[in-house]
Amino acid sequence: xxxxxxxxxxxxxxxxxxxxxxxxxxxxxxxxxxxxxxxxxxxxxxxxxxxxxxxxxxxxxxxxxxxxxxxxxxxxxxxxxxxxxxxxxxxxxxxxxxxxxxxxxxxxxxxxx
Amino acid sequence: xxxxxxxxxxxxxxxxxxxxxxxxxxxxxxxxxxxxxxxxxxxxxxxxxxxxxxxxxxxxxxxxxxxxxxxxxxxxxxxxxxxxxxxxxxxxxxxxxxxxxxxxxxxxxxxxxx
Numbered sequence: 001x002x003x004x005x006x007x008x009x010x011x012x013x014x015x016x017x018x019x020x021x022x023x024x025x026x027x028x029x030x031x032x033x034x035x036x037x038x039x040x041x042x043x044x045x046x047x048x049x050x051x052x053x054x055x056x057x058x059x060x061x062x063x064x065x066x067x068x069x070x071x072x073x074x075x076x077x078x079x080x081x082x083x084x085x086x087x088x089x090x091x092x093x094x095x096x097x098x099x100x101x102x103x104x105x106x107x108x109x110x111x112x113x
Numbered sequence: 114x115x116x117x118x119x120x121x122x123x124x125x126x127x128x129x130x131x132x133x134x135x136x137x138x139x140x141x142x143x144x145x146x147x148x149x150x151x152x153x154x155x156x157x158x159x160x161x162x163x164x165x166x167x168x169x170x171x172x173x174x175x176x177x178x179x180x181x182x183x184x185x186x187x188x189x190x191x192x193x194x195x196x197x198x199x200x201x202x203x204x205x206x207x208x209x210x211x212x213x214x215x216x217x218x219x220x221x222x223x224x225x226x227x
Contacts, residue, residue, distance in 0.1 A: 004156070033214070035217075040122065040219060041219060042119070042202060042217045042218055042219035042220050043157070043202060043217040043220075044217075045214060045216075048214060058214070090156055090157070092156075100145055100147070100162070100206075100208055100213070101147070101159050101162075102147075102149075102159070102215060104149075104156030104157050104158065105156050106154070106155055106156050107154075107155075107156055
């Protein structure tokens with residue numbers, strides 16, 4: 001079974017802190033994604049990556065950056081956390097090309113106080 | 114870019130009833146339409162998908178229909194059971210022309226009462 005693992009289920013951080021959310025997949029997938037999930041807004045794409053060291057902005061990249069140094073790992077970075085970044089963050093991976101199914105991690109609920 | 118609208122936002126049914134969730138999309142180039150189910154405390158999981166070369170697809174109690182002309186697609190769940198209670202997301206993307214990313218709807222919370 002494909003497994004996408006996010007490093008934390010719950011995180012509480014202070015305003016202004018630098019926050020790292022880690023995601024690891026074990027299926028050698030090319031594509032990886034970071035979404036945030038908010039009530040009434042669905043899943044919004046923050047950043048995605050289609051190869052090691054490659055990254056592309058999604059629909060809401062402001063205040064975030066990403067890192068993909070190894071194929072299996074995709075990190076989301078909040079440079080200076082703010083209260084409006086309190087949300088559920090979901091990582092996903094996908095095989096690429098015609099391999100269309102996206103596999104999601106269990107999510108990280110981040111609270112910024 | 115693609116925009117996906119999903120209705121209703123919440124849906125309550127009695128066990129055994131049918132449930133229908135509807136989505137519309139804006140980009141006529143989209144050709145792949147998956148549905149994801151998110152149970153409490155978990156990430157979304159693919160339950161069924163349809164490509165634009167077919168109009169309907171079934172898998173046991175769930176089915177998806179697609180109307181390309183009207184740019185809308187629907188999820189149908191028959192004989193609902195309490196374990197169908199979850200949040201359902203539709204999505205759309207264009208597959209086959211390089212990198213494809215999914216654009217999701219806003220989600221429907223389905224509650225099935227015993």
